[in-house]
Amino acid sequence: MNLKPATLSQIDEVITHYPTKRSATLPLLHLIQEEVGFISNEAIEWVAAKLGLQPINVYEVVTFYPMFRQKPIGRRHIKVCRTLSCALLGGYKTCATFEQEFHTHAGEVSPDGEVTVEFVECLASCGTAPVVMIDDELHEKVDAAKAKQLSDQIKAEAQARK
Amino acid sequence: MPAPAQRRIIFQHIDEPGYTNDLACYVKHGGYEIMKKAFQRPPAELVDEVKKSGLRGRGGAGFPCGVKWGLLDKKSGKPIYLVVNADESEPGTFKDRYIMHQDPHQLIEGIMITCFANNVKQAYIYIRGEFPHGARILEKAIAEARAANFCGPNVLGSSYGCEIYVHRGAGAYICGEETGLIESLEGKRPYPRIKPPYFPAVLGLYQCPTIVNNVETLCHVKHIAAMGGAEFAKIGTPNNTGTRILCVSGHVQKPGYYEFEVGKITMGELLNDVCGGPLPGRKFKAVIPGGSSAKVLKFGERFKGKRKVGAEMVDYDWAVEDVPMDFDCLGMIGTMGGSGGVIVMDDSVNMVEALANINAFYAHESCGQCTPCREGSLWMKKISSRMVHGAARPEDGQLLKSVADQIAGRTICAFGEACAWPTQSYVAKFGDEFKGYADAKKTAKPGGVTDLI
Numbered sequence: 337m338n339l340k341p342a343t344l345s346q347i348d349e350v351i352t353h354y355p356t357k358r359s360a361t362l363p364l365l366h367l368i369q370e371e372v373g374f375i376s377n378e379a380i381e382w383v384a385a386k387l388g389l390q391p392i393n394v395y396e397v398v399t400f401y402p403m404f405r406q407k408p409i410g411r412r413h414i415k416v417c418r419t420l421s422c423a424l425l426g427g428y429k430t431c432a433t434f435e436q437e438f439h440t441h442a443g444e445v446s447p448d449g450e451v452t453v454e455f456v457e458c459l460a461s462c463g464t465a466p467v468v469m470i471d472d473e474l475h476e477k478v479d480a481a482k483a484k485q486l487s488d489q490i491k492a493e494a495q496a497r498k
Numbered sequence: 499m500p501a502p503a504q505r506r507i508i509f510q511h512i513d514e515p516g517y518t519n520d521l522a523c524y525v526k527h528g529g530y531e532i533m534k535k536a537f538q539r540p541p542a543e544l545v546d547e548v549k550k551s552g553l554r555g556r557g558g559a560g561f562p563c564g565v566k567w568g569l570l571d572k573k574s575g576k577p578i579y580l581v582v583n584a585d586e587s588e589p590g591t592f593k594d595r596y597i598m599h600q601d602p603h604q605l606i607e608g609i610m611i612t613c614f615a616n617n618v619k620q621a622y623i624y625i626r627g628e629f630p631h632g633a634r635i636l637e638k639a640i641a642e643a644r645a646a647n648f649c650g651p652n653v654l655g656s657s658y659g660c661e662i663y664v665h666r667g668a669g670a671y672i673c674g675e676e677t678g679l680i681e682s683l684e685g686k687r688p689y690p691r692i693k694p695p696y697f698p699a700v701l702g703l704y705q706c707p708t709i710v711n712n713v714e715t716l717c718h719v720k721h722i723a724a725m726g727g728a729e730f731a732k733i734g735t736p737n738n739t740g741t742r743i744l745c746v747s748g749h750v751q752k753p754g755y756y757e758f759e760v761g762k763i764t765m766g767e768l769l770n771d772v773c774g775g776p777l778p779g780r781k782f783k784a785v786i787p788g789g790s791s792a793k794v795l796k797f798g799e800r801f802k803g804k805r806k807v808g809a810e811m812v813d814y815d816w817a818v819e820d821v822p823m824d825f826d827c828l829g830m831i832g833t834m835g836g837s838g839g840v841i842v843m844d845d846s847v848n849m850v851e852a853l854a855n856i857n858a859f860y861a862h863e864s865c866g867q868c869t870p871c872r873e874g875s876l877w878m879k880k881i882s883s884r885m886v887h888g889a890a891r892p893e894d895g896q897l898l899k900s901v902a903d904q905i906a907g908r909t910i911c912a913f914g915e916a917c918a919w920p921t922q923s924y925v926a927k928f929g930d931e932f933k934g935y936a937d938a939k940k941t942a943k944p945g946g947v948t949d950l951i
Contacts, residue, residue, distance in 0.1 A: 355704060359684055362666065362668055400670065400865075404668055423855050424749060425748070429948070456669070457671065458590075459628050462745065463753040464753075
């Protein structure tokens with residue numbers, strides 16, 4: 337694992353928060369995923385060695401929690417809430433709009449590698465449904481029109497990078 | 499009669515222009531003064547105040563907070579932990595989000611008073627993974643509070659020290675269950691623990707005595723310390739004291755969060771007067787009163803029985819609109835106040851599709867530890883999805899019910915009930931829609947109908 341020194345020092349610091357090292361499993365996985373983008377087998381073994389665990393102890397955590405992923409995703413991560421309050425106000429249409437805009441299906445990386453659209457369970461902002469998280473940012477009341485607008489914005493940013 | 503006015507105690511500063519989430523702003527508004535006074539009192543007195551207040555947990559179960567604290571094993575000689583349940587994962591619930599994002603120091607002050615009262619020297623805030631900004635805001639707020647000696651070593655110059663750390667979850671609903679949360683905090687899969695023997699108050703985090711309280715509950719502790727338990731108990735209604743935040747979502751004109759004295763507002767006042775009623779041209783059909791696992795209420799049904807008011811038993815005969823929004827009244831009519839998440843559905847919704855949506859959620863979130871829940875939630879999802887996307891049969895409602903009936907009561911944690919109650923209540927109350935779904939599907943849907951599954 338080639339982690340940045342800043343990440344390594346955050347890792348060493350967070351381990352001190354707990355009386356047992358094993359408790360730092362989730363924080364370490366978050367820190368690694370934030371830097372690398374996903375959790376590789378190498379990362380699982382690295383975390384296990386760092387915390388004095390068997391790789392299976394880390395592997396079973398990675399495979400249980402929906403936010404940890406074992407494959408890279410698109411440059412941007414679009415998470416659309418699927419659960420009832422959002423669905424009642426058009427969450428399925430919101431998700432379909434993102435899928436169309438980026439020629440992709442939920443759970444897959446778009447052909448241009450720009451986005452991964454994901455249909456996720458409740459994001460706890462039901463009063464402003466339908467809601468979408470793009471990377472770390474929450475977007476509220478995202479109907480199909482606003483989904484189109486957000487897609488255009490992402491596309492423009494991608495274009496500007498080229 | 500117009501609806502009673504909101505009484506904002508916890509949400510006093512939420513959405514207030516100019517109110518920021520930093521320490522300076524909080525202190526300017528009198529922040530940490532209550533904690534300073536509380537630290538002058540014997541800890542046992544603070545526990546008594548919370549017992550006297552009658553405060554019931556705001557996370558879902560409504561268990562009296564003071565009783566929970568009273569169960570703590572203080573003789574074990576092991577450290578005592580406080581775990582703040584900030585997982586806010588029950589669909590329909592979105593209150594703790596605003597406390598943590600806009601007023602994090604209110605939570606920290608509540609935490610510190612709770613820790614001092616219970617001799618806790620280490621607290622963890624378990625925040626759901628989907629709140630990355632919330633986690634950063636809390637970390638910054640803790641650092642500010644620590645620098646000002648409101649937490650950390652030698653709090654307020656005393657010999658008492660207490661650290662608070664933020665621990666992020668990673669998208670699993672079951673982490674809202676307190677023993678699942680503890681397992682997660684120990685770095686494992688969040689498989690709930692069996693009770694007995696693993697009551698957190700005795701064998702919690704690292705097998706030490708542990709208090710697990712919801713964010714809103716801990717904020718109330720601050721206000722109980724300020725006004726005293728007896729005074730707090732005068733707010734709300736007997737056995738349902740204080741205020742609580744009701745989160746309304748779905749088919750109403752003005753969804754959002756509203757704080758009322760518990761039991762002082764009825765469902766009808768909340769939905770019609772406060773939330774502006776149904777959407778134009780629509781009628782209310784059903785409402786889930788306390789998060790998606792609570793049993794659904796059908797507009798038009800009536801609830802009759804006897805209940806205690808003061809010392810007397812009186813008859814009640816309520817429509818859904820007449821039901822006071824408190825733990826006991828909602829419990830009496832066969833559902834629950836739960837986490838305060840009110841989800842409203844109007845007459846555009848087909849209840850088979852609504853149930854299919856909820857069943858997909860529970861099938862996704864079952865931890866898989868207990869066979870009835872893992873298999874049952876999956877089959878309920880498969881059956882209800884097949885009804886919508888494949889061939890629906892008149893007997894499917896009964897089939898769903900037979901699966902649900904074999905889950906509740908047969909699992910380690912309350913997820914079994916949480917995933918069975920929607921199916922049981924939808925089929926019981928909207929049985930005709932399940933019987934007639936095949937025919938309903940043949941009638942072409944008008945354009946623009948909202949897919950739920």
